[in-house]
Amino acid sequence: MLKPAAIVGQVILYGAFAAFIGYFATSPTYHQIPDDVALIKLSISHLGDRDCRQRTPEELAKMPPNMRAPMDCPRERSDIRLEVDLDGQEVFRTVLHPTGLYKDGVSTVYKRFEVKAGSHQLTVRMDDNLTKPGFDFVKDEQITLAPHQVMVIDFNPDQGGLFFK
Amino acid sequence: MSFHAALRNGTKSVFLRVEEAFDAPFGGQDNPLRHLGAMGLYLLWIVVGSGLYLYTVLDTGIDAVYNSIGYLSQEQWYLGGVLRSLHRYASDGFMLVMLLHLVREWSYGRYYGFRLYSWMTGIPLIWLAYIAGIGGYWIVWDQLAQLSATATTELLDWLPIFSEPSARNFLSSDTISDRFFTVLIFIHLGVPLLLILGLWAHVHRVSQVDYLPTRRVMLATAAALTLLALLRPALSNPPADLATVPGELAFDWFILFIHPLTDLTSPAIVWSLLFGLTALLFALPLLPHAKAQPVAVVDPANCTGCDRCHVDCPYAAISMAPHPDRPGFKLAVVDPDLCASCGICAGSCPSSTPFRRRATLLTGIDMPQLPVNALRQQLEQALEKLSGRTRILVFSCARGAQAMPLASADTAVIELICTGMLPPAFVEYALRCGADGVVVAACRGGGCDFRLGERWTSERLLGDREPHLRHSVPSSRLLVLLGSAHDSGALANTLSEFRTRIETLGVATDRLPPYLRSASHHA
Numbered sequence: 170m171l172k173p174a175a176i177v178g179q180v181i182l183y184g185a186f187a188a189f190i191g192y193f194a195t196s197p198t199y200h201q202i203p204d205d206v207a208l209i210k211l212s213i214s215h216l217g218d219r220d221c222r223q224r225t226p227e228e229l230a231k232m233p234p235n236m237r238a239p240m241d242c243p244r245e246r247s248d249i250r251l252e253v254d255l256d257g258q259e260v261f262r263t264v265l266h267p268t269g270l271y272k273d274g275v276s277t278v279y280k281r282f283e284v285k286a287g288s289h290q291l292t293v294r295m296d297d298n299l300t301k302p303g304f305d306f307v308k309d310e311q312i313t314l315a316p317h318q319v320m321v322i323d324f325n326p327d328q329g330g331l332f333f334k
Numbered sequence: 335m336s337f338h339a340a341l342r343n344g345t346k347s348v349f350l351r352v353e354e355a356f357d358a359p360f361g362g363q364d365n366p367l368r369h370l371g372a373m374g375l376y377l378l379w380i381v382v383g384s385g386l387y388l389y390t391v392l393d394t395g396i397d398a399v400y401n402s403i404g405y406l407s408q409e410q411w412y413l414g415g416v417l418r419s420l421h422r423y424a425s426d427g428f429m430l431v432m433l434l435h436l437v438r439e440w441s442y443g444r445y446y447g448f449r450l451y452s453w454m455t456g457i458p459l460i461w462l463a464y465i466a467g468i469g470g471y472w473i474v475w476d477q478l479a480q481l482s483a484t485a486t487t488e489l490l491d492w493l494p495i496f497s498e499p500s501a502r503n504f505l506s507s508d509t510i511s512d513r514f515f516t517v518l519i520f521i522h523l524g525v526p527l528l529l530i531l532g533l534w535a536h537v538h539r540v541s542q543v544d545y546l547p548t549r550r551v552m553l554a555t556a557a558a559l560t561l562l563a564l565l566r567p568a569l570s571n572p573p574a575d576l577a578t579v580p581g582e583l584a585f586d587w588f589i590l591f592i593h594p595l596t597d598l599t600s601p602a603i604v605w606s607l608l609f610g611l612t613a614l615l616f617a618l619p620l621l622p623h624a625k626a627q628p629v630a631v632v633d634p635a636n637c638t639g640c641d642r643c644h645v646d647c648p649y650a651a652i653s654m655a656p657h658p659d660r661p662g663f664k665l666a667v668v669d670p671d672l673c674a675s676c677g678i679c680a681g682s683c684p685s686s687t688p689f690r691r692r693a694t695l696l697t698g699i700d701m702p703q704l705p706v707n708a709l710r711q712q713l714e715q716a717l718e719k720l721s722g723r724t725r726i727l728v729f730s731c732a733r734g735a736q737a738m739p740l741a742s743a744d745t746a747v748i749e750l751i752c753t754g755m756l757p758p759a760f761v762e763y764a765l766r767c768g769a770d771g772v773v774v775a776a777c778r779g780g781g782c783d784f785r786l787g788e789r790w791t792s793e794r795l796l797g798d799r800e801p802h803l804r805h806s807v808p809s810s811r812l813l814v815l816l817g818s819a820h821d822s823g824a825l826a827n828t829l830s831e832f833r834t835r836i837e838t839l840g841v842a843t844d845r846l847p848p849y850l851r852s853a854s855h856h857a
C-alpha cells in the first residue's frame with residue numbers, strides 16, 4: 170500500500186511529466202520568417218539545349234533508310250546559365266549542370282530568398298545553350314510582395330519560358 | 335581519465351541521484367526512470383492504438399484530410415479528439431523517453447561487450463522514430479505540416495539523392511494531389527511497423543524483457559496523458575496555404591526541432607550533426623572501455639541439465655544442448671558473446687550448495703574469477719577469524735553499497751560480482767558454521783547493473799524461486815538490504831540495528847545446529 174506522501178510525490182511527478190510534454194508540444198511558438206518578410210523561391214527544372222547540326226545529304230545517304238534523321242543531336246545537354254537581380258542588385262548567379270552520367274538529364278535549381286515585403290524590380294535571365302551568346306529567356310517585372318507571401322520563379326517552355334507565380 | 339569517461343561518469347552520477355530520489359515516491363519497480371525501455375514501448379503502444387482509430391476516420395484528400403482531423407477535435411472531442419491528443423502526446427513522450435533511455439544506457443556504459451548488439455540495433459530506431467514522427471505531422475496538412483514538409487524536403491535536397499529537388503512538390507497547391515496523402519499514410523504506417531520490427535530485434539538478445547512497465551505505472555501514465563489531452567487538446571493550425579509562409583505556429587519541439595535548427599544554421603551543418611552523431615553512436619563501442627571479465631564456464635561432469643541457469647540468465651547467454659556423456663540429459667552451453675559475467679547462473683545452480691561433501695566444491699556452472707569453491711573457502715576463513723558477541727557475515731554486491739569499510743572483528747564482508755551469484759544455501763551454511771546473522775546487500779529494486787540480480791536474490795531468499803533458501807533458516811538472522819552505491823551509510827546503520835536485534839534475542843532458540851564440513855558424515 171502506498172503511503173500518502175508517496176502518492177502525493179507520484180501525482181506531482183506524473184503531473185510534471187505531462188506538463189513538460191504539454192508545454193513543449195506546442196510552445197514556444199515558432200516564427201519561420203519575420204512578419205515583414207516575403208519569400209521568393211527560385212525553382213527551375215529544365216533540360217538544357219542540345220547543339221544539333223543538320224546532316225548533309227551525303228551523310229544521310231550512307232545511313233540505313235530507317236535511321237535517316239535529318240538532325241544529328243548529341244546526347245549531352247548544355248549547361249544553363251541563370252542570373253537573378255532584385256532592384257538592380259545581383260542576388261544569384263549560377264551555372265547549372267545537367268544531371269546523369271552522360272549529362273543528359275535535367276538541370277535543376279532550388280533556392281529561397283527572403284526579401285522585404287513591398288514592391289521590387291525582379292529580373293531573371295536564363296541561357297540554356299552556352300554555345301550561343303546572350304540569354305534566351307529574360308523576365309523583368311515589377312512585383313509587389315505581401316508579408317509572408319511566397320512567389321515562385323519557375324520555367325516552363327509551354328508557358329513562354331520564365332514565369333512568376 | 336579521458337573527457338569521454340569524465341562526461342559519462344558525471345552523467346551517470348546525475349542519473350543515479352535522480353533515480354534514487356524517484357525511488358522514494360515510486361519504489362524500484364514503479365520507478366519510470368529505471369524502466370525507460372518499457373515506458374517507451376508502452377507509449378508506443380498508446381501511439382499505435384490511438385493511431386489505428388485515427389486511421390479509420392481519416393479522409394485522404396487535400397481538403398478532406400484537414401477537415402476530417404478537425405472534425406475529431408471539434409465535434410468528436412470526447413473520443414476522436416482525446417485519441418488524437420493522446421497520439422500526439424504519447425509520441426512526444428516516446429521521443430523524450432527514447433532520448434533519456436539512450437543517454438542513460440550510454441552513461442551506464444551499456445554500449446559494448448554483451449550489450450553491443452542491443453546498442454547497435456537501437457541506433458537506427460532513433461531515425462525511424464523521427465521519420466515516423468515528422469511524417470505524422472504532414473498528414474494533418476495544416477500550416478505546421480506545410481512548414482515541416484517544405485523544410486524537410488529542402489533539407490533532403492541538400493543531399494545528392496534526387497535528380498529533381500523534392501521541394502518542388504510543395505511549390506504551390508496545384509503540385510499536390512490526393513494521392514500524396516495516400517502515400518504519406520502508407521509511409522506513416524510502414525515506418526512504425528519497421529520501428530516495431532526493429533524494437534523486436536533490439537531486445538531479441540535479452541531475456542525476461544520488460545515489455546511493459548508495471549500496471550500502476552501504465553495506469554498513472556495513461557491518466558496523466560489523458561488529463562493533458564482534455565486540458566490541452568491537440569489542435570490543428572490553420573490549413574496549409576503554399577502561397578504564403580506560415581506565421582506564428584504552435585510548434586512541437588520534441589519532433590520538429592530539426593526545422594528551427596536548420597533555419598538557424600544550414601542544411602550542411604544539420605546533416606553533419608545528424609550523420610556525425612549517428613557515426614559517433616556507432617563508434618562508441620570502439621572507444622576504450624573496461625576490460626571484459628571472464629565468462630561463465632560449464633562443467634559437464636557437474637551439470638545436471640536442470641535448466642535453471644538458462645531460465646535465470648538475464649541476457650539469454652545460456653542455451654541447453656544434449657549432454658555429450660549422459661544420454662537423455664541436457665547440458666548448459668554458454669555463448670561467450672552474450673555472457674555478462676554476472677555469475678547469476680552460478681547462484682542458480684543447485685550444484686553450488688556448499689554442503690556438498692567434496693573438499694573442492696565443483697558446480698555445474700561457475701565464474702572463473704570467483705568460483706563457488708573459492709567463495710566457500712573465503713566464507714570459512716572469514717568465519718574462523720570472526721570474534722565478538724555477535725558475528726555477522728555480509729554478502730555484498732561490488733556495484734552496490736560499499737560494505738568493505740564495515741569489516742571488523744565481528745563483521746566479515748564477502749564481495750560478490752552480483753548478489754545474484756550467491757547460492758542461497760550459502761546463507762544457511764554461514765549460519766551453521768558460526769555466523770549469528772547474515773546480511774545480503776543487493777542493489778536497489780530495478781537498479782541491478784545485470785538487470786535481474788537483486789530480483790532473483792530476493793525471490794530465492796524468500797523461497798519464491800529455485801534454488802530457494804530452506805524454510806528452516808530463521809528469518810530473524812537474515813537481512814536483505816537493497817541499496818545503491820550511495821546507500822553505504824544506510825547499510826552501516828541497518829547493520830548496526832540488525833546486530834542490536836540479534837543481540838536482544840539473547841540465547842536464541844532459533845539458532846541452527848552447527849555444521850562442520852570436515853566432521854560431517856559426508857566428509
